Amino acid sequence: MRLIAQDCHQLEQQKGSHGFVVAGAGRAALIDPGLASGFDGVLAELRADEATTGPITDIVLTHYDPDHAQAARRLQETLGASVWIGSADADVLRGRIRPKTLLRRVLRRIIRVRLPADVRELSGSGEIFPGLAYFPTPGHTPGHYAYQWRGVLFTGDAARVSADGSVQDFYAPLIDDRAVAAQTVRLLDERIRAGSVDWVCSGHSPTARIAARPS
16 A cells, blocks of 8 residues: 555555545545455455554445445455445445436446445435545535545545646546536535645546645
């Protein structure tokens, strides 16, 4: 793992997207474990660094896409961790909500994601455990969530992130609801500008450090 900030690491063996681990308050969360094909590498990496992070107690998903969530079920079975996902995204995986775009419907048929057992569904805002906050960032998917650990913001695929930490709309063909996604980008931009964010960690853009603010 690569250290980003205190008690916050980026995985180096996962496949499909960027994944992260944060540890504190006697808990450790794995954020977005990636594709099922990366399971062995992720598990080996987690075990190699367990003396630093402690055992994984929670698997936290920004959204249901396979490149972020496909490995979650098997990791849950192996680690005994709780899995957290937005309620609307859980309903997509159950087949209760139909993706709005043709591309998303096709991808759902080609690359399957199985909903983990005993999943914990997120609604509104709150904390996974003390210090790890969650809040809704819909648009890319209906139940997309972002997380913040101290000064580190995890945005999943809610936005593209530039090298200076600024955010822009994600790639249009993969957005479930463009109007809602645009509102989410504005929300993230406001949060970053408010001054509580030092790092922005997205699903695919390089991890970005916010430029020093004038005193």
